[in-house]
Amino acid sequence: MLVKPIVKKFKYYIVTPADVYRAVKEQTKSKYTFLLESCEGDEKVARYSFVGFTPIGRISIDKTGTSITGNIFSEDKAQGKDPIDIIKNCIGHNLVVNSKESPRFLGGAVGYFSYDLIRSWLPYFEDKSTALKTPDAEFIFTKDNIAFDHTTREIEIVSCAFGRDEVELKDDVGATENRLQEVEEVILSAERGDITFREPKKIDSSSNTTKAEFEKMVEKSKEYIRAGDIFQVVVSKRICADAADPYETYLALKTLNPSPYLYYLEFGDLVIAGSSPEMLVRVEGNRVITRPIAGTIRRGRTEMQDRGFASEMLNDPKERAEHVMLVDLHRNDIGKVCKYGTVQASELMIIERFSHVQHIVSTVEGVLNEKSDAYDALRGTFPAGTVSGAPKVRAMEIINELEKERRGPYAGAVGYFGLDGNMDFAITIRTLIQKANKAYVQAGSGIVADSMPEKEWFESENKAKALMKALMMVS
Secondary structure (H helix, E strand, O other): OEEEEEEEEEOOOOOOHHHHHHHHHHHHOOOEEEEEEOOOOOHHHHOEEEEEEEEEEEEEEEOOEEEEEOOOOOHHHOOOOOHHHHHHHHHOOOOOOOOOOOOOOOOEEEEEEOHHHHHHOOOOOOOOOOOOOOOOEEEEEEEEEEEEEOOOOEEEEEEEEEEOOHHHHHHHHHHHHHHHHHHHHHHHHOOOOOOOOOOOOOOOEEEOOOHHHHHHHHHHHHHHHHOOOOOEEEEEEEEEEEOOOHHHHHHHHHHHOOOOEEEEEEEOOEEEEEEEOOEEEEEEOOEEEEOOEEEEEEOOOOHHHHHHHHHHHHOOHHHHHHHHHHHHHHHHHHHOOEOOOOOEEEEEEEEEEOOOEEEEEEEEEEEEOOOOOHHHHHHHHOOOHHHOEEOHHHHHHHHHHHOOOOOOOOOOEEEEEEOOOOEEEEEOOOEEEEEOOEEEEEEEEEEOOOOOHHHHHHHHHHHHHHHHHHHHHHO
16 A cells, blocks of 8 residues: 655644544544644653544454454455554555654554453463453554644644555545645634533442452562562552543543643544553654653642652652662563664653652663564563563563453553554553443552552552542533
8 A cells, every 4th residue: 555645734823632623523523533632741752742533444453353444454464363463464664754844643553552462472361351342452544634743833734645556646645635625624613622620529430349359469469579470560440430521521631630641532432531641662763762650749839849759759769669670671671672782771760740740750762673663662562561560471460360350451552653664652541441331440559569458559549539530520
């Protein structure tokens, strides 16, 4: 398949990506769309936001097989058991050349991998039933995309022309150029959507794990740590409640927890709305980048108080030990796909401030080796150590033993594979899943040798409550 992105740029814009996405939804009525939004963080992680619509291809993979819709993907390539390989074979890579002047995303496959992707690599894992039935991977390919550059304050419309040969591509280029005007009109029709949320009201919910059961998981995890099986493991629980308006819930979540990785994926009757602070992995050209986050403390009321809290966190031996362990894990993960000697921590244990909290963050990067690509980088880092543990495989075995259900999208990854070979994925945490009029929230806690079971239960409760509050604001 030949592809050519057609780009049109606006010099300035007033409306937000969320405003434009709402206009897209109202005017196109499409059931498959996405909003990838950044509203906090420095330019390295939060420069762009993207809106995508007019789906022309979809890939859905679960344990029963692969489903493909649209004529841009070849069904004969959708073979194999590894969902990452299937996505790669269907989409291809390095189909277009990106320039420094182009937005980071020129079109490609946008979607998610569920945590349960690991079952295709570790087939001896006992499979588990779940009330939340979602694919192990699902991606859409949209013809029309809008990029928002928050640094230059510009909008770029990126519409992709396709063809099975040069003649067909040339014909579609003409039609695609005409579409740019239609997309521009959608953007110009967008209005600022200032929403007033209600006071949060209590809603009924149920958990798949009781307090006693969670504390028992913590105790069992500590037994494995004392036995030398692992250093750390992340155990989680899931809460279910009645769903509210999914897009308003996303906007409430964004208000409560702005972050570099905000996402709203509407894939038919499934909506994934999240506000993740943490990159899983990014590939730009031949550079592989990860940014482990471990260590969180509240913001202060003054600059001096901010610094005091940050210093307290940085001087906490437990926080430092956990962060260094994760940095080493990330070095090992990307070392699988990078040239020998190129992996380094370009930033180590810096403080990054967000609206409500401060994090300890490091940046680990390296140079891709000649045999590896973005798909290999994703495979090498998935799932993140911050949602599994260390050593990773043994931690995942223990998670599979202790947790009641498949995790689904939680602790997986949301992002894109670009037509130019680049990719960017966030860890799926701080995320609401809505399906069949139900909303699901999952939250976990990292267990180490000196963890206190009741304290870890309350940590998982607090993480879940922050997400449930978004539902309460719109129910």
